[in-house]
Amino acid sequence: MNRQAQAVVLLLLGGAVVRASVTDLYLRYVKEGLRPFLIAAGLVLVATAVTTLWYELRPPATGEHEPGDGPGEHGHEPGDGAGHHEPRVGWLLLLPVFGLLLVAPPALGSYAAEQAGTALAAEAQPSDYPPLPPGDPAPVTVLDYASRALFDRGTSIGDRRVRLTGFIVAGPDGQPLLARMVLSCCAADGRPVKLGLTGDVPLGLPNDTWVEATGRYSARVGRDPVNDAEIPYLAVESWREVPAPRNQYE
Amino acid sequence: MTSPTDRSPPPAGVDGRAPATGPVGVAAPDVPAGEAAGGRRRPVGSVEVLAAVLVLVVVFREPLANALAAPRVQTWTTVFVSVLVQAVPFLVFGVLLSAAIAVFVPRAFWARALPRHPALAVPVASVAGVVLPGCECGSVPIAGSLIRRGVTPAAALAFLLAAPAVNPVVLTATAVAFPGNPGMVLARALASLAVAMIMGWLWLRLGRADWLRLPRRPELDGVGRGMAFWAAVRHDVVHAGGFLVVGAMAAATINVLVPERWLQTLADDPVLSVLALAVLAVLLSICSEADAFVAASLSQFSLTSRLVFLVVGPMVDLKLISMQAGVLGRRFAFRFAPATFVVAVGVATLAGAVLL
Numbered sequence: 332m333n334r335q336a337q338a339v340v341l342l343l344l345g346g347a348v349v350r351a352s353v354t355d356l357y358l359r360y361v362k363e364g365l366r367p368f369l370i371a372a373g374l375v376l377v378a379t380a381v382t383t384l385w386y387e388l389r390p391p392a393t394g395e396h397e398p399g400d401g402p403g404e405h406g407h408e409p410g411d412g413a414g415h416h417e418p419r420v421g422w423l424l425l426l427p428v429f430g431l432l433l434v435a436p437p438a439l440g441s442y443a444a445e446q447a448g449t450a451l452a453a454e455a456q457p458s459d460y461p462p463l464p465p466g467d468p469a470p471v472t473v474l475d476y477a478s479r480a481l482f483d484r485g486t487s488i489g490d491r492r493v494r495l496t497g498f499i500v501a502g503p504d505g506q507p508l509l510a511r512m513v514l515s516c517c518a519a520d521g522r523p524v525k526l527g528l529t530g531d532v533p534l535g536l537p538n539d540t541w542v543e544a545t546g547r548y549s550a551r552v553g554r555d556p557v558n559d560a561e562i563p564y565l566a567v568e569s570w571r572e573v574p575a576p577r578n579q580y581e
Numbered sequence: 582m583t584s585p586t587d588r589s590p591p592p593a594g595v596d597g598r599a600p601a602t603g604p605v606g607v608a609a610p611d612v613p614a615g616e617a618a619g620g621r622r623r624p625v626g627s628v629e630v631l632a633a634v635l636v637l638v639v640v641f642r643e644p645l646a647n648a649l650a651a652p653r654v655q656t657w658t659t660v661f662v663s664v665l666v667q668a669v670p671f672l673v674f675g676v677l678l679s680a681a682i683a684v685f686v687p688r689a690f691w692a693r694a695l696p697r698h699p700a701l702a703v704p705v706a707s708v709a710g711v712v713l714p715g716c717e718c719g720s721v722p723i724a725g726s727l728i729r730r731g732v733t734p735a736a737a738l739a740f741l742l743a744a745p746a747v748n749p750v751v752l753t754a755t756a757v758a759f760p761g762n763p764g765m766v767l768a769r770a771l772a773s774l775a776v777a778m779i780m781g782w783l784w785l786r787l788g789r790a791d792w793l794r795l796p797r798r799p800e801l802d803g804v805g806r807g808m809a810f811w812a813a814v815r816h817d818v819v820h821a822g823g824f825l826v827v828g829a830m831a832a833a834t835i836n837v838l839v840p841e842r843w844l845q846t847l848a849d850d851p852v853l854s855v856l857a858l859a860v861l862a863v864l865l866s867i868c869s870e871a872d873a874f875v876a877a878s879l880s881q882f883s884l885t886s887r888l889v890f891l892v893v894g895p896m897v898d899l900k901l902i903s904m905q906a907g908v909l910g911r912r913f914a915f916r917f918a919p920a921t922f923v924v925a926v927g928v929a930t931l932a933g934a935v936l937l
Contacts, residue, residue: 336627337819344822348669360663368670375673379818382811420823420907425634427826430662433642434649439659442652446837448845515758515874518663519836520867522875558845558881 332421338383340424345376347431356431358578359438361517438579441500441538444510444523448558451477451524460487468492468545473511474524474581480563485548492568494545496576499536500525503556507533509544509565514580521580527553527564536572544570653837661833664900667868668718668825673818675719679726680813684806691732699733703781706736707774710743717745717869717895718825721904722817728909729795734788739781742921745869746773746895755891758873762884764936765891772892772932776925783920792917794910824907828900832866835899839864848881855886859926862894869895885933892929897922 332340351357352369361369430436451474460483463469471479471493479487497509500523509526512518529549533542544567551564638645649658695702710720724741728734745751747770759765804812839861847857858879867875872894876887897918906914 332627332631332819334815336631337815339628339631341815341818344669348666351666357666359659360666365667365670368674369666372670372673375677375814376669376818379811379814383815386808386811420827421819423823423826424819425631426830427662427665429638430658431666433638434646434658434662436649436655436658436662439656440652442656443659446656515754516868516870517667519660519667519832519865520872520875560880 332419334383335387337421338380338387340421340428341376341383342380343428343432344424345373345378345380347428348373348376351431355577356435358580359436359518362514362580363578438575439512439518439521440498440579441510443521444498444500444512444525446557447522449477449525449555449560449562450474450513450522451481451560451563463488463491463493468494470494472581473497473509473526474513476565477524477526477563480548480565481552481561485550488548490547492545492547493565494543495526495565496541496543496573497526498575498579499533499538499540499542501538502527502553507536508562509542511581512579518580524581525555525562527551527562528567529564530567531569532567533570541573541575542570543573657833657837660836661829664829664832664866665826668829668900671868672718672822672825676722676814676817676821678719679722679817680810682723682726682730683813684810686730688731691727691730695732695736699735699785700782702733702736703739703785704778706732706740707743707777707781710740710745710777711747711770711774717898717901718821718904720744721901721908722821725795725908728793734790734793735781735784738784738917739777742780742896743774743777746777746892751869751873751895754870755873758877762937765884765888768888768929768932768936769891771936772888772925772929773895775932776892776896776921776928779924779928780917780921783924784917792910792913794912795908821904821908824904825900828866828898828903831899831903832864835864835866844879845881848879848883851883851886854882855889855926855930858882858886858890859893859922862890863898863922865894866898866900867894883933884937885930888933888937889926889929892932893922893925896925 348369351360352366352373357366357369460479463471469491473495476488476493476495479485495509497511500508500510502508502525507528509528510523512521512523514521528544529551530546533544536542544565546565546567546569549564549566553562553564554560555562649655695705720741723744724737727737727740752766752770755769756763756766844857844861847853858876862872865875872891876890879887879890882890902914902918905917909917
């Protein structure tokens with residue numbers, strides 16, 4: 332791969348990264364906090380591409396080169412018999428470009444959630460949960476509800492109504508679970524938090540349907556066969572289908 | 582090293598240019614002289630190949646997208662893209678730093694900054710790694726740059742291992758992920774530092790300079806500093822980035838293919854669980870800033886085996902092996918990575934037994 336082609340690839344990669352981070356596309360892959368760094372890195376890539384092209388394409392004999400540096404860059408003969416094949420690997424950088432610009436794969440969903448065990452398997456943490464946010468029903472995240480239900484045995488929830496949003500995954504027994512993927516860094520470490528549903532269970536929905544469920548704490552606890560961890564339950568009082576949220580991870 | 586005066590005369594050098602996809606030396610610009618100097622017939626170059634690839638992909642976008650729609654393939658693509666998106670900022674800033682080292686920091690600086698004796702330079706370099714918050718993707722080009730600038734390889738390698746494994750960001754993440762076990766942070770820091778230093782000293786005793794095959798950088802000689810800086814950035818991003826793509830593909834494949842159910846059966850055996858998590862750390866190639874959270878969620882495993890996961894992961898993983906093979910040479914990487922793996926597992930197990 333010659334330098335001009337490298338420059339074009341870097342331009343595409345930088346452009347793809349900047350585009351993904353000024354739109355909300357990047358939220359499918361990484362945490363929100365990475366955004367400024369993504370934009371900066373994308374701009375550096377674009378700048379690298381532009382300077383490379385500028386050095387490559389500007390007319391020769393501008394007098395800026397050291398003596399002996401001929402027109403363009405071709406004076407730099409490698410004399411590298413060892414065969415350093417480095418530029419070829421650069422072609423692979425086209426894959427993430429296509430991935431971001433053309434394919435733009437969706438955020439992790441039910442398939443990943445089925446494969447992995449529920450993430451709330453941590454040893455009982457000190458149950459010092461702050462009160463639920465105000466409102467009836469109180470808006471909580473799936474992760475928040477699940478940790479309060481498991482480690483606090485619902486004490487901090489009491490008999491208040493909660494509202495949470497997640498997507499549907501078919502559980503091992505065929506009953507739907509409400510799940511949300513939790514990221515700590517990027518989708519590669521994404522893990523599901525799963526909730527069992529009792530009461531007004533949303534039946535017959537395909538996997539990956541986003542649902543906003545309102546309900547109360549249920550003392551029932553199931554088990555995730557994948558990692559043998561406990562899955563808390565939510566007693567659903569009502570539910571409705573909703574579009575996927577802007578950030579599908581928690 | 583080629584100096585500006587002994588290069589072959591320009592026009593002769595561009596003939597016999599290999600086809601764009603063929604093996605082309607680092608500084609062998611198959612950019613034709615004719616292009617800059619004014620139209621000359623030439624065979625198909627990489628720019629043309631690139632244009633053709635782009636057109637083909639855009640034309641066949643629909644069938645391509647359909648082929649990627651199966652859930653398993655889709656998850657693979659998501660994980661692949663997200664590993665890269667996550668790594669790009671770290672890669673770019675690591676490369677900027679390594680280019681700055683290559684171009685702006687005089688060789689004499691390293692001679693002054695590091696103890697003259699290599700055996701003493703190793704611990705100094707390891708501790709220097711602690712201060713720099715970096716991801717492993719960034720530290721590989723930095724280490725290459727340091728060696729090229731005359732830093733003793735043992736010290737540069739100790740830095741390579743220590744920088745991503747022990748730094749403020751990683752240690753904070755570990756403390757957050759293990760709220761009930763403050764010992765985990767201490768054990769991780771000490772074990773990782775120990776591994777970095779042991780590997781540095783091991784390199785002094787057993788390492789051979791000819792295993793290291795650093796790409797020669799003649800293009801950085803004899804040109805203005807600005808130009809050399811951008812040339813180094815361009816080269817390192819394309820180079821290390823390409824190998825990062827290889828690693829990300831491997832990590833995504835493992836992520837999709839290894840079901841977590843298998844791990845459950847291994848967790849009960851104390852020896853198997855250590856080995857399982859050590860291998861898992863290599864295969865998953867999670868960024869060192871995130872691995873603590875993953876380790877925390879593997880709660881069916883013992884604390885010691887999770888410590889092994891945290892110590893091995895930032896030092897040996899598929900993504901890193903791929904990048905080290907590219908940046909420092911294959912013969913180096915295929916010796917260094919297994920040795921690091923063994924030392925890391927040993928030291929971390931010991932640290933776990935004593936501290937946890």
